[in-house]
Amino acid sequence: MTTPPPPPPTIASAAGPTSKNWMGITALILGIVGIVASCCLGSGLLFGAGAVVLGVLGKNAVKAGQANNGGMAQTGLILGGVAAVLSIAYIVFFVVLNVANFGYSSY
Amino acid sequence: MSEAIVARRGRPLAVPAVATAALVAAAALIAEGDPYRPGFFPKCVFLQATGHWCPGCGGLRATYSLLHGDFAGAMGMNPLVPLLVLPVTVVGLGWMWLGAAGVRLPSVDIPRWTAYAVIGVIGAFWVLRNIPMFEPYLAP
Numbered sequence: 001m002t003t004p005p006p007p008p009p010t011i012a013s014a015a016g017p018t019s020k021n022w023m024g025i026t027a028l029i030l031g032i033v034g035i036v037a038s039c040c041l042g043s044g045l046l047f048g049a050g051a052v053v054l055g056v057l058g059k060n061a062v063k064a065g066q067a068n069n070g071g072m073a074q075t076g077l078i079l080g081g082v083a084a085v086l087s088i089a090y091i092v093f094f095v096v097l098n099v100a101n102f103g104y105s106s107y
Numbered sequence: 108m109s110e111a112i113v114a115r116r117g118r119p120l121a122v123p124a125v126a127t128a129a130l131v132a133a134a135a136l137i138a139e140g141d142p143y144r145p146g147f148f149p150k151c152v153f154l155q156a157t158g159h160w161c162p163g164c165g166g167l168r169a170t171y172s173l174l175h176g177d178f179a180g181a182m183g184m185n186p187l188v189p190l191l192v193l194p195v196t197v198v199g200l201g202w203m204w205l206g207a208a209g210v211r212l213p214s215v216d217i218p219r220w221t222a223y224a225v226i227g228v229i230g231a232f233w234v235l236r237n238i239p240m241f242e243p244y245l246a247p
Contacts, residue, residue, distance in 0.1 A: 028199065036162070069214065075219050075221045093156070
């Protein structure tokens with residue numbers, strides 16, 4: 001639990017060492033919601049994409065010394081990526097199944 | 108020290124507000140749509156195609172039950188929602204609001220293997236809820 005050095009004041013005076021921790025936290029929430037929601041109509045794609053974006057931003061914030069929850073950002077990133085891939089597979093599957101059904105159904 | 112206060116003041120309220128609004132909108136859709144009623148929400152394609160439950164099957168119904176205060180009903184539909192999604196969402200959102208409101212919070216981090224643990228738990232849940240012995244407890 002070491003605190004990274006504060007950023008140089010010339011870059012951002014209003015950026016504390018935890019000021020961007022919300023990115024990692026949000027990525028984690030979106031990742032977990034997304035991975036459960038990925039088989040609900042592929043809606044996990046929205047959550048997963050958000051988790052990936054915020055996960056990357058959160059990791060960059062750690063590098064820039066504006067956050068110290070890199071593990072959380074990384075976890076959100078991984079879960080979000082899996083959620084996005086599962087969601088896309090789900091959507092493709094959904095489309096294929098429906099097209100196939102319309103192909104031979106009587107109406 | 109003054110720098111920390113400036114950082115806290117400058118922290119946008121927009122982030123927790125947007126996250127909360129999105130979740131409230133989704134919750135309202137589920138509460139009004141009523142996933143117990145057939146036809147409003149499309150059926151799970153994995154279930155339709157294979158006849159097996161997917162790890163999210165019953166998730167909307169579990170959320171609906173939770174929104175109507177029926178914890179046991181939610182557990183019966185999909186235990187992932189009350190046991191995983193609910194606590195993470197409540198704690199995470201609460202954390203974001205407290206942070207945005209300027210409350211001093213300790214820095215908390217989690218190891219990255221948490222991601223693999225969550226994936227493992229969901230994978231195991233997927234298999235177990237399709238085994239007849241566990242179906243009464245884990246399947247919707």
